[in-house]
Amino acid sequence: MIRRVSATLLLLLAAGAAAAAPAKSVTLIGRNDLRFSKDHITAAPGQKITVKLVNKSHLPASAMSHNWVLLKPGADAGAIDAAAQSAVDNDYIPASKSDRIIAHTGMVAGGESATVTFMAPEKPGDYEYICTFPGHFTAGMKGVLTVAPEG
Numbered sequence: 620m621i622r623r624v625s626a627t628l629l630l631l632l633a634a635g636a637a638a639a640a641p642a643k644s645v646t647l648i649g650r651n652d653l654r655f656s657k658d659h660i661t662a663a664p665g666q667k668i669t670v671k672l673v674n675k676s677h678l679p680a681s682a683m684s685h686n687w688v689l690l691k692p693g694a695d696a697g698a699i700d701a702a703a704q705s706a707v708d709n710d711y712i713p714a715s716k717s718d719r720i721i722a723h724t725g726m727v728a729g730g731e732s733a734t735v736t737f738m739a740p741e742k743p744g745d746y747e748y749i750c751t752f753p754g755h756f757t758a759g760m761k762g763v764l765t766v767a768p769e770g
């Protein structure tokens with residue numbers, strides 16, 4: 620009887636160890652110098668992650684808005700950004716490239732913020748994120764989400 624209880628306990632402990640990491644939240648500020656405040660963020664495989672993009676700019680929306688677009692591995696960021704320029708009515712998210720995008724926020728004007736919640740990819744690796752507001756990616760507004768097991 621005691622042995623059976625111990626075996627059950629061990630199974631429960633093993634299940635707990637394999638559970639996904641707790642959800643995490645990251646706040647990024649989109650800046651007037653065309654950079655995200657963090658050009659590198661991390662997540663565990665399959666971790667639920669909420670990215671909040673904040674724009675503190677006092678410039679008009681037409682001059683200084685930002686979004687946050689996370690790309691699939693191997694996606695051509697330059698091609699996606701180029702396609703985005705004709706997707707003005709869709710917050711600069713090109714429908715033709717939606718299969719290359721993991722997650723994205725809407726376009727955020729000065730004084731606004733937006734969040735997106737998604738599951739980090741299960742596959743460890745580096746995933747590029749960009750802003751597709753005109754001129755921002757080409758000026759260097761990008762970063763990397765690294766997915767790696769914790770510990």
Ligand SMILES: [Cu+2]
Binds near residue numbers: 649653684750752760
């Ligand atoms: Cu931007």
